[in-house]
Amino acid sequence: MKRGLREPFFITRAINLVLGVIILALMLVVIIKKNDTEIFKIIIFALAAIENFIGATISFSEKKRVRGNVYAIVCAVFLIVALILAMGYFVFV
Numbered sequence: 001m002k003r004g005l006r007e008p009f010f011i012t013r014a015i016n017l018v019l020g021v022i023i024l025a026l027m028l029v030v031i032i033k034k035n036d037t038e039i040f041k042i043i044i045f046a047l048a049a050i051e052n053f054i055g056a057t058i059s060f061s062e063k064k065r066v067r068g069n070v071y072a073i074v075c076a077v078f079l080i081v082a083l084i085l086a087m088g089y090f091v092f093v
Contacts, residue, residue: 009058019051038089045082049075 007013026044030037052075059068 009061012054012058016051016054019047019054023047023051038085042082042085042089045078045085049078049082052078 023044026040026047030040030044033040052071056068056071056075059065059071
């Protein structure tokens with residue numbers, strides 16, 4: 001039996017893991033650095049939206065519709081928050 005056939009989404013799950021570690025590192029930067037953290041917050045919410053989008057795609061591919069819909073809703077919420085923060089940072093300065 002080939003190893004690649006056991007877990008077809010191994011690479012995408014690994015990418016999701018890396019995104020999670022990056023988000024945790026950015027949260028640590030926001031906690032440590034007290035000033036000028038708005039851009040880090042925008043990046044955190046954008047990466048969280050990407051991470052949930054990947055989770056939704058994997059769930060839909062595995063025929064787990066309820067979990068995929070939950071991931072998609074959370075992705076939309078994170079994306080909306082990231083867009084609001086970006087508009088506040090870049091447009092309404």
